[in-house]
Amino acid sequence: MKTFACGDVVPGCDATWVCDSEDDVLHAVAIHARDDHGLIEVPADLVAAVRSQIRDVA
Numbered sequence: 001m002k003t004f005a006c007g008d009v010v011p012g013c014d015a016t017w018v019c020d021s022e023d024d025v026l027h028a029v030a031i032h033a034r035d036d037h038g039l040i041e042v043p044a045d046l047v048a049a050v051r052s053q054i055r056d057v058a
């Protein structure tokens with residue numbers, strides 16, 4: 001399982017996810033970024049930042 005906390009990239013955001021794969025996390029984050037942060041598209045550098053903060057969880 002993979003976990004990601006939006007607050008690691010966007011200070012003050014308390015959204016977190018636990019998904020089966022990194023791609024699932026990125027998909028969920030993209031929806032969250034659009035709905036909660038107003039980002040129509042997630043820029044490549046933000047995707048890279050998200051990927052760097054995704055952690056393995058048992």
Ligand SMILES: [Zn+2]
Pocket residue numbers: 006007010013014015032036037
């Ligand atoms: Zn967020």
